[in-house]
């Protein structure tokens with residue numbers, strides 16, 4: 001039986017930890033990881049980050065630092081300084097941790113009016129900066145900063161979507177970014193040693209993103225589907241989806257870079 005990922009003393013970086021799924025992953029994972037683990041929580045809203053960071057410390061006794069991070073302009077040098085500053089703020093060294101985890105959760109559904117805008121280079125460029133390039137540079141920096149012999153194992157979780165593997169009309173940019181992020185996980189799995197990678201599709205969630213989908217999706221069928229799920233209250237709660245992700249990590253038998261959906265049996 002494989003060693004559980006959640007039993008190891010870890011430094012765990014979570015992007016988009018202020019709201020929705022990222023917040024739920026943070027609070028649920030804090031109850032699983034051993035004491036002595038460290039969270040580095042990233043997003044743009046410093047107040048919300050500080051709040052979740054304090055909750056994790058008070059409720060679960062896990063050390064946590066919050067760092068302002070804008071994925072749309074995250075280059076390698078800035079990321080490296082940010083991670084080093086976070087470790088310095090916590091007063092720790094990389095070598096104190098058995099394992100480093102990166103959860104690439106931050107994402108947006110901007111530009112849903114793409115049918116009017118897709119011929120504009122700035123629209124797709126801005127979208128991919130936030131949802132793809134920023135994710136690539138953070139992952140690259142993570143793999144540089146947390147490496148053997150200091151850290152024995154690395155885990156990179158890409159929060160994906162059904163949209164990565166199934167085309168959704170009028171969501172071209174979102175689908176493309178999610179598909180590309182899944183390929184990134186496959187490449188990382190092929191290139192890097194001692195690294196576990198996972199593409200987790202969290203299901204249709206009760207979050208602000210889903211409200212945006214129901215308000216702004218251009219394709220009438222897809223928009224109606226979201227509106228109906230909200231009305232029927234049949235969306236997945238973020239805590240349930242976070243728990244499913246933790247169950248997958250606990251079991252730790254997934255093939256590297258596999259796409260696993262919330263609804264899949266594990």
Ligand SMILES: NC(=O)c1ccc[n+]([C@@H]2O[C@H](COP(=O)([O-])OP(=O)(O)OC[C@H]3O[C@@H](n4cnc5c(N)ncnc54)[C@H](OP(=O)(O)O)[C@@H]3O)[C@@H](O)[C@H]2O)c1
Nearest residue numbers: 016018019020021043044045070071106107204205207209
């Ligand atoms: N909602 C769904 O039904 C659903 C379904 C499948 C997959 N997903 C995926 O799950 C992930 C989380 O979605 P969610 O529904 O929880 O979204 P959400 O409620 O809108 O939260 C998005 C998070 O990303 C952060 N974020 C946004 N832009 C950012 C930027 N430029 N730099 C850094 N952080 C940024 C936000 O924090 P700040 O605003 O503070 O920066 C926030 O914490 C996304 O990758 C999404 O694609 C969602």
